[in-house]
Amino acid sequence: MKKTTGTDRSITSRWRPATQAVRGGTWRSEHGETSEALFLTSGYTYDDAQTVADRFAGEAEGMTYSRLQNPTVAMMEERIALMEGAEACRAQASGMAAMTAALLCQLSAGDHVVGARAAFGSCRWLLDSLLPRFGIETSVVDSADNSAWEAAIRPNTKVFFFETPANPTLDVVDMQAVCDLARAHGIVTVVDNAFATSALQRPMDFGADVVAYSATKLMDGQGRVLAGAVCGSKEWIDEVLLPFQRNTGPNCAPFNAWVVLKGLETLSLRAHRQSENAVALGQAIEDRVVRAGGTMRHPGLPSHPQHALATAQMAATGPIFALDVGSRQTAFALLDALELIDLSNNIGDARSLMCHPASTTHAGMSAEGRAEMGVTEGLLRINVGLEDIADLTEDMDRALSAAGM
Numbered sequence: 001m002k003k004t005t006g007t008d009r010s011i012t013s014r015w016r017p018a019t020q021a022v023r024g025g026t027w028r029s030e031h032g033e034t035s036e037a038l039f040l041t042s043g044y045t046y047d048d049a050q051t052v053a054d055r056f057a058g059e060a061e062g063m064t065y066s067r068l069q070n071p072t073v074a075m076m077e078e079r080i081a082l083m084e085g086a087e088a089c090r091a092q093a094s095g096m097a098a099m100t101a102a103l104l105c106q107l108s109a110g111d112h113v114v115g116a117r118a119a120f121g122s123c124r125w126l127l128d129s130l131l132p133r134f135g136i137e138t139s140v141v142d143s144a145d146n147s148a149w150e151a152a153i154r155p156n157t158k159v160f161f162f163e164t165p166a167n168p169t170l171d172v173v174d175m176q177a178v179c180d181l182a183r184a185h186g187i188v189t190v191v192d193n194a195f196a197t198s199a200l201q202r203p204m205d206f207g208a209d210v211v212a213y214s215a216t217k218l219m220d221g222q223g224r225v226l227a228g229a230v231c232g233s234k235e236w237i238d239e240v241l242l243p244f245q246r247n248t249g250p251n252c253a254p255f256n257a258w259v260v261l262k263g264l265e266t267l268s269l270r271a272h273r274q275s276e277n278a279v280a281l282g283q284a285i286e287d288r289v290v291r292a293g294g295t296m297r298h299p300g301l302p303s304h305p306q307h308a309l310a311t312a313q314m315a316a317t318g319p320i321f322a323l324d325v326g327s328r329q330t331a332f333a334l335l336d337a338l339e340l341i342d343l344s345n346n347i348g349d350a351r352s353l354m355c356h357p358a359s360t361t362h363a364g365m366s367a368e369g370r371a372e373m374g375v376t377e378g379l380l381r382i383n384v385g386l387e388d389i390a391d392l393t394e395d396m397d398r399a400l401s402a403a404g405m
């Protein structure tokens with residue numbers, strides 16, 4: 001394949017983010033295709049035996065097997081790394097494959113992890129159920145409370161793990177303070193950046209060591225494929241993540257990587273417009289929801305307790321907000337009255353989608369666990385899409401009326 005400037009870091013690292021999103025990582029074949037090629041291949045052939053021996057010895061560049069490298073996947077990895085400001089990135093089969101790999105690759109029996117209490121349901125399952133089975137201690141804290149992170153540190157604490165804003169409570173972590181604290185104690189910070197993406201916040205700019213992704217969400221952005229990614233320093237990716245990944249195989253399929261590459265080209269436009277739409281829709285209904293006894297949660301609304309922090313560390317506050325309408329019955333009545341907004345538990349899609357976390361994304365947790373993290377019976381989460389804001393507001397107003405709000 002012909003290497004183009006898209007793979008030359010001495011050039012691409014000078015590009016501004018919009019250019020990196022469209023051209024970063026592009027690696028053209030001899031046909032000179034404009035759109036990235038899709039390499040649906042598991043294996044590779046070699047011209048002679050010495051070449052293959054050199055590649056396996058790590059002494060020559062080149063592909064050997066798609067669990068180890070694939071050209072389409074490599075383009076996605078390079079583009080995500082550039083956009084994140086990371087030295088290296090490895091694609092994963094899904095967001096949960098990424099979170100599992102980012103944690104298990106570096107933890108051993110006897111280590112301790114501190115995680116954010118408010119988190120995606122499966123991320124909490126890793127902390128509450130999976131890691132303890134292998135002798136890894138875990139504790140969870142109120143992630144908005146900087147002193148709680150400090151108080152949770154033990155001599156064997158190896159990793160801090162959090163998402164910000166959190167799914168679905170929209171709690172915000174003070175990234176600079178928490179990453180500084182981790183660094184002072186030799187703790188590795190792993191940030192799940194699925195809700196915001198590099199278009200809206202870059203955790204490494206605040207001192208995070210590892211950024212892990214569900215690329216299924218805003219990166220694809222059109223609800224098509226599952227994919228994930230883990231970003232870090234070149235040394236950490238090569239020496240800590242890769243031995244785990246190459247031998248356990250949570251790889252991203254080339255087709256999925258290709259779809260994500262196409263999504264990355266428009267990520268910033270979508271993330272900013274969807275954030276604007278989320279704030280506009282939130283503002284349009286907030287008074288009415290509050291008057292009816294409900295509450296709104298979006299870091300872009302002044303009513304959010306961490307509004308100032310969120311707007312300081314984010315370029316825009318993201319497409320997702322939550323509202324608490326008081327009871328499951330009211331929440332279900334509202335969902336059932338929607339005409340335009342889909343009843344769906346996905347996020348990051350260009351379509352507006354709404355769900356009831358307590359009976360869907362967080363149904364696997366105990367009722368006490370949900371209550372502790374703020375996932376109440378009346379909580380609804382909405383991913384605001386790219387539709388006309390007037391149509392979205394009309395649909396929400398109609399559904400709120402039907403639910404008696």
Ligand SMILES: *Cc1c(COP(=O)(O)O)cnc(C)c1O
Nearest residue numbers: 094095096120163167194214216
């Ligand atoms: C969806 C999501 C995940 C899991 O990603 P999948 O691609 O569905 O495996 C992890 N973390 C957060 C914050 C998410 O929203």
